[in-house]
Amino acid sequence: MSSETSDTLDQAMVRSSGLDTLLRDLTDRAVQEVPGVAACSLTVRRADRLLTLAGSDGLPSGLDLRQYENDSGPCVDAAETGAEQYAPDLAEESRWPSYTPYALSLGVRCLLAVPVAVEGETGAAFNFYGVRAGALDTARDTARAFAARAGDAINVSLAIERRRQSAADVRTALLSRSVIDQAVGILMARERIDARQAMERLRRVSQDRNVKLRDLCGQLVDRVSRPRDPSSRRGQ
Numbered sequence: 589m590s591s592e593t594s595d596t597l598d599q600a601m602v603r604s605s606g607l608d609t610l611l612r613d614l615t616d617r618a619v620q621e622v623p624g625v626a627a628c629s630l631t632v633r634r635a636d637r638l639l640t641l642a643g644s645d646g647l648p649s650g651l652d653l654r655q656y657e658n659d660s661g662p663c664v665d666a667a668e669t670g671a672e673q674y675a676p677d678l679a680e681e682s683r684w685p686s687y688t689p690y691a692l693s694l695g696v697r698c699l700l701a702v703p704v705a706v707e708g709e710t711g712a713a714f715n716f717y718g719v720r721a722g723a724l725d726t727a728r729d730t731a732r733a734f735a736a737r738a739g740d741a742i743n744v745s746l747a748i749e750r751r752r753q754s755a756a757d758v759r760t761a762l763l764s765r766s767v768i769d770q771a772v773g774i775l776m777a778r779e780r781i782d783a784r785q786a787m788e789r790l791r792r793v794s795q796d797r798n799v800k801l802r803d804l805c806g807q808l809v810d811r812v813s814r815p816r817d818p819s820s821r822r823g824q
Contacts, residue, residue, distance in 0.1 A: 610745050611642030614738045618716065619644045622731045624698075624723035625716045627651070631663045631701075633711040638667060651717065654690050661687040666701035666713035673701040674728065677721040697721045702732055704739040707746055714738065764802040771805035774812055 611630055618628035629643040629652050640652040655661030661684045662673035675681045676698050678688045691699065698718040706712040714735040718724050724731065768790070775786035794801040 607742070607745050607749055608642070610741065612644075614741065615642045615644040615647075615714075618714065618731075618734055618738075622716060622724075622734055623727040624718045624720070624725075625727070625731070626696075626719045626723075627717040629663075629715045629717075630704075631667045631713045631715060632706060632709050633667050634709060638664060647717070648694050651691060651694060651696065652715065655684075655687055658686045660684050662699050662701040663713055663715045666703050666715075667711040670703045670711070672703060672732075673699075674724070675699045676725060679721065695719050698723050700724045700728060700731055702735040704735045705743075706739060707743045712739075767802060767809055768805045771808045774808060 615628040615630060619625050622628075627644050627647040629647055630641045631652060632639055632641050638652075638656045640649075643649070643652070652663055655664045662675060665671065666673045675683070675688075678692050678697055678699065681688050696717050697720055700716040700718075701713045702716070703711070703713050714731070716724060716727075716731050768787075771790060772783055772786040775781065775789060776783060779786070779789075781789075790805060791801060793799075794804045797804065
C-alpha cells in the first residue's frame with residue numbers, strides 16, 4: 589500500500605467519532621483507492637452468524653445477504669476459512685451456483701474477498717466488487733494491502749472503544765460507591781447505628797422496594813442535600 593493510502597486511513601481513524609463511522613468510511617475509501625472496485629463491504633462472523641458491518645454507498649444489500657442465507661459465496665468462504673477468494677468472471681464461475689446468477693443480475697462481474705483479522709471476531713473479510721470481468725486482476729495486491737491496513741485501523745478503534753467503556757464503567761462504579769457511602773453515613777448519623785447495620789438496612793429496603801441499591805441511596809442523598817423550602821419552616 590502506498591504511503592498516501594496509509595495516511596488517508598490514519599486520518600480516517602483519527603477523524604472517526606466511533607467504530608460505525610470508521611467502518612463506513614473505510615468501505616467508501618476502498619472504492620476510491622482500489623482500482624476496479626465498484627463497491628465494498630465488511631463481513632464478520634458474530635454469534636455463529638455472518639453479518640455485514642458496513643458497506644460502501646451504492647452497495648445492494650442483497651449482495652452479501654444472499655450469500656449468508658445460502659451459506660455459500662466468496663464472502664462466506666473467506667470469512668469462515670481464512671482463505672482469499674477471487675472470481676475474475678462470475679459468468680464463468682462454478683463454485684457458488686446459488687449465488688453467482690444473483691450477483692450477475694445486479695451487475696457484479698468479478699469479486700475478491702480478502703480475510704482480515706479483527707480482534708474478538710472469529711472470522712471477517714473485506715469484499716471488493718467489480719462490474720467488469722477481470723476488473724480486479726491487477727489490483728489484488730492493492731486490495732490485500734488495503735484490507736490489512738484497514739484491519740489494523742479497526743483493531744485500534746476497537747481498543748480505544750474498549751478503553752472508553754472500561755473508563756466509563758470505572759467512573760460509574762466510583763460514583764455508585766460514593767453515593768452508597770454517603771447514604772450509609774446519613775443513616776449512621778440519623779439512627780445512631782454502625783456502618784454494617786446501615787448497609788444491611790439499605791439493602792433490605794432496596795430488596796423490599798425492588799429498587800437498585802445505587803438508586804435508593806441516590807434518592808436518600810438527594811432528599812438530604814436538597815435545600816429546604818423556607819415557607820415550609822414553622823414558626824418563621
